[in-house]
Structures are given as C-alpha cells and as structure tokens.
Amino acid sequence: MKLEEIIKHLEAYAPLNYQEDYDNSGLLTGYASQEITGVIVALDCLESVVDEAIASGCNLVITHHPIVFKGLKKFTGKNYVERVILKAIRNNVALYAIHTNLDSMFNGVNSVICGKLGLQQARILNPKPGLLKKLVTFCPPAQAEQLREALFSAGAGSIGNYSECSFNSPGTGTFKGMENTHPFVGQQGIQHHEAEVRIETVFPVQQERKILLALLEHHPYEEVAYDIYALENKLNTAGSGMIGWLEEEMEAADFLRFVKEKMKVTVIRHTAPTGKKIKKVAVCGGSGSFLLNNAIAAGADAFITADFKYHEFFDADGKLMIADIGHYESEQFTSDLLIDILTKQFPDLNIRLTTKQTNPVSYFF
Structure with a gap:
C-alpha cells in the first residue's frame, strides 16, 4: 500500500x-x-x-x-x-x-456530534463560499448528450441532493477555419453557421482539471469554446458548524445532562438558561466562538462547542445557551x-x- x-x-x-x-x-x-x-x-x-x-x-x-x-x-x-x-x-x-x-465536510467532525446527539435534519451552519465554479460550453445538439454525461461523470452538475444538473439553450455559433485546421463541420476558409446548444453546469473548484479534461476529450470540435466563471454561491454541503433539531425538546438542565452523557464529558461551562426549552441545537467541534452570531441568527436554542473566552460568554446575551464542553471532548x-x-x-x-x-x-x- x-x-x-x-x-x-x-x-x-x-x-x-x-x-x-x-x-x-x-x-x-x-x-x-x-x-x-x-x-x-x-x-x-x-x-x-x-x-x-x-x-x-x-x-x-x-x-x-x-x-x-x-x-x-x-x-x-x-x-x-x-x-x-x-x-x-x-x-x-x-x-x-x-x-x-x-471540519468543513457535511459528513465530517460536526456530523459525528450531530449523530451522537441524535439531531434531525442537520445542515451546515455557515456554508463556505468560493468553492464553486460554472462551466459554459457550446456543442452541436447531436453530441450534447454525450458531452453532458462526460462532464457529469467527471464531477460536474451536483447541487445539494441533486445530480446531473445543467441548463441548455439553443443558439447559433459562427466560425471560419483558417489554414491548418480540420473543422468537424463546415469547410476551411469559409465562415460557417452551426446550430449549437449552450451547456451550463457547476462544479467544485478542486475538480476543474478533471472537468476540463473531460470537456476536451469528449467535445467534437477541434477548438473548444468554453468559459469558466467563479461563483459567489455558497456550497451548502461544506462549511463551519452544523445545526439540527432534537427529537424532543428539553429543559435546560435535562439538556446539559443529556449532552454530558452522549458526549462523554465530565464538565460543561455554560451560560445561564434562557428560560425556554431546548429544541434547535447548533454544534461546532473545536473552537467555535466565531460562529455564535450564526447560531443566534439561525434560531438555535443552544450552541455546543469549545474554547469560549470569559467575555465571549456575555455575547450570548440571553438569546441562546452556550455549552462549552472542551476542545478535546468535542472532537474526541x-x-x-x-x-x-x-x-x-x-x-x-x-x-x-x-x-x-x-x-x-x-x-x-
């Protein structure tokens, strides 16, 4: 090996x-x-x-x-x-x-914590930007399906729980093959008009080389026209922290005892209970104080993480309960x-x- x-x-x-x-x-x-x-x-x-x-x-x-x-x-x-x-x-x-x-993976560190706590409908708390790009290319209709399949096989076209996603629109491409060309359609030296399909699909940035190799290998044209755009869209399956729902709401004291048992911890530093029951819970393995505002904005009743400093506990401001279980303990x-x-x-x-x-x-x- x-x-x-x-x-x-x-x-x-x-x-x-x-x-x-x-x-x-x-x-x-x-x-x-x-x-x-x-x-x-x-x-x-x-x-x-x-x-x-x-x-x-x-x-x-x-x-x-x-x-x-x-x-x-x-x-x-x-x-x-x-x-x-x-x-x-x-x-x-x-x-x-x-x-x-x-930490950033949907099936990573925080997913394990969600599993230990039995959180339902868990999702990424703070999705990560800058991880997606869009490919746009143009292909004759007869070869479009084969090209799409090649791009999907290379890792393009996944959006959340959906795969093989693309947008396709018809149009007309023009080109003129110059000296030393061997055009797939048309004749050398004569401007050609060809019906084409504009294919758009997204892909993770780390797959760019693989996507381009698939494009160039399966596109019929000698010279392949394509555009790659960086997207501001956040990738909802990657990012910091996760949030989900307990099967049953709990009183604050019962919730803390539940966390101690499930996460196998001996002590929890926490803010005062807010007075409401705990149902929606945010988690972040390791040092997660930077996600406090995200947890509040997402409507979490409690936030389980580690390494909160003294003054950072005040930032909960009665909006949720912070439960600091320790760095090692949150990632054990x-x-x-x-x-x-x-x-x-x-x-x-x-x-x-x-x-x-x-x-x-x-x-x-």
Whole structure:
C-alpha cells in the first residue's frame, strides 16, 4: 500500500482546499511513494504517539490536528513540535493531518456530534463560499448528450441532493477555419453557421482539471469554446458548524445532562438558561466562538462547542445557551470517523486507534 493511495482517498473525502487559511492540513513528513506498513490514528500527534507507531510497526500517523501550524526555522528538539518532527523523520514515519478540511465536510467532525446527539435534519451552519465554479460550453445538439454525461461523470452538475444538473439553450455559433485546421463541420476558409446548444453546469473548484479534461476529450470540435466563471454561491454541503433539531425538546438542565452523557464529558461551562426549552441545537467541534452570531441568527436554542473566552460568554446575551464542553471532548470521536473512512476503503490495511491519551487538559474534582 503506497502512501499516495491513502492520501488520494482522504483528500477525495475532505479536499485540502476546504481547509481554513491558517491551517496546515495534508502530508507533513514522508513521501508519496512510501510503502505503508500500518497506520496509527489519533486526535493529536505527540512523541508518545510516534513512539507507539514505531513500536507497533506502523509508519504512518494520521491525526486531526497538525503538529506544525507555521514554518519551523530550526530543528534542535527544544520543544515538543520539533521533537516530534525529528523523531518521525529519523524513523521514517509519515505524518498526515486532516483538520479544518474535515471540519468543513457535511459528513465530517460536526456530523459525528450531530449523530451522537441524535439531531434531525442537520445542515451546515455557515456554508463556505468560493468553492464553486460554472462551466459554459457550446456543442452541436447531436453530441450534447454525450458531452453532458462526460462532464457529469467527471464531477460536474451536483447541487445539494441533486445530480446531473445543467441548463441548455439553443443558439447559433459562427466560425471560419483558417489554414491548418480540420473543422468537424463546415469547410476551411469559409465562415460557417452551426446550430449549437449552450451547456451550463457547476462544479467544485478542486475538480476543474478533471472537468476540463473531460470537456476536451469528449467535445467534437477541434477548438473548444468554453468559459469558466467563479461563483459567489455558497456550497451548502461544506462549511463551519452544523445545526439540527432534537427529537424532543428539553429543559435546560435535562439538556446539559443529556449532552454530558452522549458526549462523554465530565464538565460543561455554560451560560445561564434562557428560560425556554431546548429544541434547535447548533454544534461546532473545536473552537467555535466565531460562529455564535450564526447560531443566534439561525434560531438555535443552544450552541455546543469549545474554547469560549470569559467575555465571549456575555455575547450570548440571553438569546441562546452556550455549552462549552472542551476542545478535546468535542472532537474526541473524530478518530473513530477516520478509522471508519480508512477501513471501508482499505480493509486489509493495519489501522489502529492510538492507546495514548493526548488531551493536554486535566480536571480536578
């Protein structure tokens, strides 16, 4: 099993261009052609996790959080980040992180939280812009269906729960083949008028190369006329946080006990109950205070996330209840999600969950 096969699968599930600007997801150490003997999955990459990989004969560690967020100028082992990188390189252990790109996926980190809480009709809380483009091309009617099918097969035409979406309008194209041309219709040196179909379809930006290859391969013309437009539309299946409905509304105290049980947490920091029952719930794994206004605007009764600062709790302003369950605690089931993603695709690969505790926060009761 080559590392590049695993990377291809992970990045098809959670494309790297879905990550936030500050993030550093992807391959951190190692090389694509490396033969993989086994995989350790963890939320964080620590020395103890790399040691575990070495001891168990695994040479790939996949984590949610990147061990490196910004550039390193020296490798002297003076801190845990440098020590992890040095140990991984010395022992030929590849490190891969799948962080905010997995956070952004509809079937990613937040979907797991929604599943644990049994939230119904869950959707993305803050859909991500800049992830869609539109292709416009022009084709003779007789070849239009074949071309559309090729574009759909390459990944174009999906809008929400609908696939193979396109708009088609008739028109007339004109062209004149100059010297050294071999026109599909018409004659060299004579202006030609041809009935054509204008085909419009959308596609994810990371699929652009594949879409263009399909267009050029299946279009009958020697020179293919096409336009690509960047869209301001938000992709409703990718973005930050999620929101959904509990099966039954709950009193605030019952809701907090429910969250403690389902999310396996020992303590919850929260704002005062608003006085209304909890039914609509927003969630965000990890640091989610930046989504508070989105949760309020969406009509959430409660917002489950982590890392709220003292003064940020005031911003709830009695409009919803913030339930801060802790960063590690909100993302602890992400490793199980990664195990599932990998084992379904690579059932014969040695994949194991770390036995090491990587939560840096302890609680005293």
